[in-house]
Amino acid sequence: MPAKGKHRRPKFLRLPRSIAVLGTGGAALAMPLMGAVCAHAAAPAAAVPSAVQKITTVSVPGTAAEKTAAKTYVVKAGDTLAKIADRQHVSGGWKKLYADNRAVVGGDPTAIHPGLKLTIEGQGAAQPAASTATQASAAKAAAAGYTLPVEGATIGTGYKVPGSMWSSGYHTGVDFVVPTGTTIRSVAAGTVVSAGWGGAYGNQVVIQHADGRYSQYAHMSALSVAAGQTVTEGQQVGVSGATGNVTGPHLHFEIRTTPDYGSDMDPVAYLRSYGVVVG
Ligand SMILES: [Zn+2]
Numbered sequence: 001m002p003a004k005g006k007h008r009r010p011k012f013l014r015l016p017r018s019i020a021v022l023g024t025g026g027a028a029l030a031m032p033l034m035g036a037v038c039a040h041a042a043a044p045a046a047a048v049p050s051a052v053q054k055i056t057t058v059s060v061p062g063t064a065a066e067k068t069a070a071k072t073y074v075v076k077a078g079d080t081l082a083k084i085a086d087r088q089h090v091s092g093g094w095k096k097l098y099a100d101n102r103a104v105v106g107g108d109p110t111a112i113h114p115g116l117k118l119t120i121e122g123q124g125a126a127q128p129a130a131s132t133a134t135q136a137s138a139a140k141a142a143a144a145g146y147t148l149p150v151e152g153a154t155i156g157t158g159y160k161v162p163g164s165m166w167s168s169g170y171h172t173g174v175d176f177v178v179p180t181g182t183t184i185r186s187v188a189a190g191t192v193v194s195a196g197w198g199g200a201y202g203n204q205v206v207i208q209h210a211d212g213r214y215s216q217y218a219h220m221s222a223l224s225v226a227a228g229q230t231v232t233e234g235q236q237v238g239v240s241g242a243t244g245n246v247t248g249p250h251l252h253f254e255i256r257t258t259p260d261y262g263s264d265m266d267p268v269a270y271l272r273s274y275g276v277v278v279g
């Protein structure tokens with residue numbers, strides 16, 4: 001890539017000079033063109049796609065070769081297609097082996113003879129597939145442990161939105177817009193530290209998690225957990241409602257550094273740090 005950049009530069013520098021012979025009109029046209037190219041760092045931008053192309057062209061045949069990696073097996077005395085398929089771990093068994101080698105075996109699958117060369121295909125194919133599955137499950141594992149308190153809900157009022165209706169002067173959590181009766185779930189495993197009436201918060205639940213943070217779920221119409229109880233990730237803690245100081249049904253959700261009001265932190269950033277994307 002650096003070599004490419006170096007190549008390009010003289011080309012651009014030569015451009016105005018060669019165009020200059022055409023007259024001032026040509027030069028005037030060429031100059032802004034060059035200016036625009038430099039200003040937008042066209043050299044790296046142009047180099048990136050070509051680098052990508054390069055990688056693609058190199059890796060694609062490599063991957064293809066790996067996937068279709070076929071090896072040749074020389075039939076020994078006493079072999080049968082079934083035995084070979086079994087020993088060589090041919091997925092699809094002897095039928096697949098036969099199908100792949102029908103041209104050399106002929107019409108009778110039992111008629112193989114020592115010295116016959118069979119092609120055993122697709123040995124490499126399983127590996128890329130397996131590694132993709134591993135990657136997917138690893139990504140899932142990374143996101144596991146935390147979940148949304150309500151599914152598919154959008155955020156009405158965000159965190160730290162200023163307002164006189166809040167005693168702290170700002171919104172200490174996020175409001176998920178959900179109708180009354182929506183299942184509210186614990187965002188992670190933990191222990192319920194309080195479940196009951198919370199004044200302006202209405203019916204609320206506060207849960208302590210393994211990382212020392214607390215999650216709070218407020219304004220619920222009904223609770224389904226009690227203080228002291230342990231909960232699992234995604235376990236229902238209640239149903240949403242409009243209890244306490246509200247103008248309509250929603251879930252008020254906070255993350256705190258203590259069980260108490262006033263120790264709030266950004267709940268969206270918190271969930272994101274555990275791989276849970278909100279809204
Ligand atoms: Zn709220």
